[in-house]
Amino acid sequence: MVPRKNAGRASPFLLILLSFGFFLGTYNLLILVMHKASKSATGELTDPIISRPGDLAGGGAPKFHVALTATDAPYSKWQCRVMYYWYKKMKDEPGSDMGGFTRVLHSGSPDNLMDEIPTVVTDPLPEGLDRGYIVLNRPWAFVQWLEKATIEEDYILMAEPDHVFVNPLPNLAHGDHPAAFPFFYIKPSDHEKIIRKYYPEEKGPVTNVDPIGNSPVIIKKSILEKIAPTWMNVSLRMKDDPETDKAFGWVLEMYGYAVASALHGVRHILRKDFMLQPPWDLDIGKKFIIHYTYGCDYNMKGELTYGKIGEWRFDKRSHLRGPPPKNISLPPPGVPESVIRLVMAVNEASANLPDWETP
Ligand SMILES: *[C@@H]1O[C@H](CO)[C@@H](O)[C@H](O)[C@H]1NC(C)=O
Ligand SMILES: *[C@@H]1O[C@H](CO)[C@@H](O)[C@H](O)[C@H]1NC(C)=O
Numbered sequence: 009m010v011p012r013k014n015a016g017r018a019s020p021f022l023l024i025l026l027s028f029g030f031f032l033g034t035y036n037l038l039i040l041v042m043h044k045a046s047k048s049a050t051g052e053l054t055d056p057i058i059s060r061p062g063d064l065a066g067g068g069a070p071k072f073h074v075a076l077t078a079t080d081a082p083y084s085k086w087q088c089r090v091m092y093y094w095y096k097k098m099k100d101e102p103g104s105d106m107g108g109f110t111r112v113l114h115s116g117s118p119d120n121l122m123d124e125i126p127t128v129v130t131d132p133l134p135e136g137l138d139r140g141y142i143v144l145n146r147p148w149a150f151v152q153w154l155e156k157a158t159i160e161e162d163y164i165l166m167a168e169p170d171h172v173f174v175n176p177l178p179n180l181a182h183g184d185h186p187a188a189f190p191f192f193y194i195k196p197s198d199h200e201k202i203i204r205k206y207y208p209e210e211k212g213p214v215t216n217v218d219p220i221g222n223s224p225v226i227i228k229k230s231i232l233e234k235i236a237p238t239w240m241n242v243s244l245r246m247k248d249d250p251e252t253d254k255a256f257g258w259v260l261e262m263y264g265y266a267v268a269s270a271l272h273g274v275r276h277i278l279r280k281d282f283m284l285q286p287p288w289d290l291d292i293g294k295k296f297i298i299h300y301t302y303g304c305d306y307n308m309k310g311e312l313t314y315g316k317i318g319e320w321r322f323d324k325r326s327h328l329r330g331p332p333p334k335n336i337s338l339p340p341p342g343v344p345e346s347v348i349r350l351v352m353a354v355n356e357a358s359a360n361l362p363d364w365e366t367p
Pocket of ligand 1: 237245
């Protein structure tokens with residue numbers, strides 16, 4: 009027989025069959041891809057989502073509402089004033105997708121900033137439920153605010169008082185995928201045993217829990233509406249469990265959000281450029297938010313003396329009872345740009361805001 013000859017001379021019919029098969033194969037593949045894509049749209053991806061730098065020029069994406077959770081403590085108030093000042097400066101710059109702004113004031117009654125900053129007052133948790141851990145009020149504040157407010161934008165940025173916008177912020181979320189800043193100290197995989205108390209095995213691997221907190225996060229409002237009650241629930245249960253409370257300490261409520269969002273099958277786009285944290289991050293570059301949670305201590309040679317009070321210092325915790333003075337002296341030469349820019353940002357706000365000294 010001559011099978012080789014036959015095989016080499018494919019009949020047109022076979023060709024048609026083959027290409028039909030190929031077409032079917034491609035079609036199946038297409039269905040598969042579409043299926044995967046729609047899966048990813050509901051957030052059921054198992055791989056971490058790595059963002060593509062440069063694909064988000066900003067401006068033109070759906071706008072997001074800036075939600076700043078805060079209390080009426082003097083410490084919170086001066087930070088909110090600086091925060092809102094820089095929001096107003098950046099909002100209409102090219103590249104910004106920033107929409108409206110709300111300070112979600114979760115201390116239960118209006119304060120003296122109601123006329124300066126758009127504010128919605130929400131109730132704190134019932135007496136004692138927060139066990140002195142004030143930030144547990146955040147999820148409860150979001151639950152209440154989302155329920156009672158009419159928010160024009162479809163996306164929300166969850167922000168905090170110690171955030172300063174240093175570049176116009178685009179909407180970093182992609183459709184149903186929220187965007188978050190990855191914190192190096194949030195490591196769900198290092199706490200598998202504890203995470204499993206709240207994120208059962210049938211939900212998937214612990215690596216589904218993103219290394220994030222609730223802020224900064226840009227997220228679709230409709231998705232946050234689902235996550236917020238779970239976030240509150242999980243955080244309260246975590247606080248109630250001595251082992252969890254001890255392991256997570258002051259970042260417990262961040263784990264609360266990370267676990268709650270994972271329970272809803274939501275994975276975040278991790279954006280390292282979302283935020284910079286002086287004194288550790290040195291340059292502003294194209295990053296968007298300065299988070300001044302760490303004290304900045306330097307000697308006069310411009311050397312970091314972290315953990316030791318420096319000859320020059322800026323630390324938000326030095327100003328618990330009222331605002332820092334106007335015109336804080338700039339740091340000595342050699343101090344990184346991030347620290348200089350932070351002090352300049354606070355100085356500019358304090359110079360321009362009325363009655364700065366009023367606590
Ligand atoms: C909160 O958790 C409890 C169980 O601890 C559950 O019964 C309740 O439905 C949860 N509520 C929400 C809003 O997730
Ligand atoms: C701020 O302080 C510097 C000295 O540190 C001084 O030279 C400058 O005039 C002050 N600016 C204002 C607006 O007070």
